[in-house]
Amino acid sequence: MSHFNTFKQYLPWIQKPLLIIAPMSGIAKSKLATAVTTAGGLGQIGFLDDPQDLTDELELTKKALANIESQTLPIGLGVIVFGTPMKPWLDLFAKYKPAVAWLSFASADELKEWSEGIRRASPQTRIWIQLGSVSAAVEVAQACRPDALVLQGIDAGGHGHEDGASIVSLIPEVTDTLSELGFDIPLIAAGGIVDGRGCAAALSLGASAVVMGTRFLAAEETAIPAIYRSAIFEASDGGQVTARSRVFDEIWGPNFWPKTYDGRCLKNQVYQQYTSGVDIRKIRSWLSNAMNGPDAERLSVQDMGSIWAGTGVGMVKRQEKAADIVQEVRGDTIRYLERALKYL
Ligand SMILES: Cc1cc2nc3c(=O)[nH]c(=O)nc-3n(C[C@H](O)[C@H](O)[C@H](O)COP(=O)(O)O)c2cc1C
Incomplete structure (x- = not known):
């Protein structure tokens, strides 16, 4: 009812x-x-x-x-x-x-x-x-x-x-x-x-x-910010371009979220490396170097932070x-x- x-x-x-x-x-x-x-x-x-x-x-x-x-x-x-x-x-x-x-x-x-x-x-x-x-x-x-x-x-x-x-x-x-x-x-x-x-x-x-x-x-x-919104508009095929993972809360340091919870974000290079088995500490130092180095502009907005979005993002x-x-x-x-x- x-x-x-x-x-x-x-x-x-x-x-x-x-x-x-x-x-x-x-x-x-x-x-x-x-x-x-x-x-x-x-x-x-x-x-x-x-x-x-x-x-x-x-x-x-x-x-x-x-x-x-x-x-x-x-x-x-x-x-x-x-x-x-x-x-x-x-x-x-x-x-x-x-x-x-x-x-x-x-x-x-x-x-x-x-x-x-x-x-x-x-x-x-x-x-x-x-x-x-x-x-x-x-x-x-x-x-x-x-x-x-x-x-x-x-x-x-x-x-x-x-x-x-x-x-x-x-x-x-x-x-x-x-x-x-x-x-x-x-x-x-x-x-x-x-x-x-x-x-x-x-x-x-x-x-x-x-x-x-x-x-x-x-x-x-x-x-x-406008770049966050653009990343949302560019995403399509929501089940493919987003993923649930606890790594999105571990990018900058230890994850303080209770074990029951993860989160859904646009996939990024951190996620790709993490699911290929790279240690999170190595990923953090790669990211920090990449963001402060000459190739920083090659990182997308979702590589530099967690862009939280659901599977409906493609629409x-x-x-x-x-x-x-x-x-x-x-x-x-x-x-x-x-x-x-x-x-x-
Ligand atoms: C960017 C973003 C931030 C969110 N922040 C919160 C939050 O602070 N507290 C909360 O209870 N839920 C939060 N949620 C989850 C929503 O409450 C809700 O469950 C979710 O947006 C519904 O799915 P949809 O994104 O597919 O519409 C957030 C969701 C998104 C997309």
């Missing part, structure tokens, strides 16, 4: 189907969040390390969205939970009261502590938790009583469960398992969705809303306004679902 009406109760400005921008750390900031919420979706601000930077972004957003009728700040705020001290964040939740707290990347125990802390600091903020397996969904449902679960399939760009499934099997299995246990938690799909076809498919699988990250890398309001081809993306995907989703009905 769709939970659109449940969302509508606390996100009164949204339009059907609910489209959500992924809270991409350092990339989804006030401009993008404002554009997506104004277009009838859920804008989000991604994790920022520095509480002052985050405060600035929240202030900008509050001013920009002052005209939207809502008892909360009409956006979501993303927290990468592992290793993050809770107190400064709780102060921000208490002060700005975002509509949604999007929690990700932590154990059920840590997520429980954060959910309880946020609920105390800002009772109107709803707790959404992103995860990528049936077992994690069950643990988190039992421990945190989340207001929604974001089910992240392995096509997703950015970090996610190293062992995973695509949303095609993940969403139905989580739906069945939670229902057998007596839970009725709204499910949101993430991973590989870049247009109305993907969105229509996710809704058919049982999701009540859809998240897009990679598609929004094309948005002009996204805080990324992301041009810069657009975030509002146009929201409107296009929303309209196309309805058209594809209507068309599918005609096949019957």
Whole structure:
């Protein structure tokens, strides 16, 4: 059953189907969040390390969205939970009261502590938790009583469960398992969705809303350099040109991410060398020499850092306004679902 009406109760400005921008750390900031919420979706601000930077972004957003009728700040705020001290964040939740707290990347125990802390600091903020397996969904449902679960399939760009499934099997299995246990938690799909076809498919699988990250890398309001965006537009055949690996977090030093997680990026020379068996310390010194040497210009942008992107990257081809993306995907989703009905 769709939970659109449940969302509508606390996100009164949204339009059907609910489209959500992924809270991409350092990339989804006030401009993008404002554009997506104004277009009838859920804008989000991604994790920022520095509480002052985050405060600035929240202030900008509050001013920009002052005209939207809502008892909360009409956006979501993303927290990468592992290793993050809770107190400064709780102060921000208490002060700005975002509509949604999007929690990700932590154990059920840590997520429980954060959910309880946020609920105390800002009772109107709803707790959404992103995860990528049936077992994690069950643990988190039992421990945190989340207001929604974001089910992240392995096509997703950015970090996610190293062992995973695509949303095609993940969403139905989580739906069945939670229902057998007596839970009725709204499910949101993430991973590989870049247009109305993907969105229509996710809704058919049982999701009540859809998240897009990679598609929004094309948005002009996204805080990324032009060369990052060009690398996205040049990529095609997403399953070939991207890969999941933990090496993308080891390029500059030891990987501090918990073992459960890897990430999907555009493949680069570091990845190629690593999968051919070259020791990571050798790769690091090669890269540092290459970047500072005469051949530096032969390195592509993805060789010099991790360009996080999902398998849908091959369909992301041009810069657009975030509002146009929201409107296009929303309209196309309805058209594809209507068309599918005609096949019957
Ligand atoms: C560039 C990029 C940065 C991301 N950063 C975060 C993050 O900070 N926190 C988080 O929970 N998820 C993050 N994600 C994952 C998204 O929440 C989401 O699962 C993913 O974008 C969905 O797949 P898609 O990229 O195919 O749309 C990121 C994804 C991308 C592409």
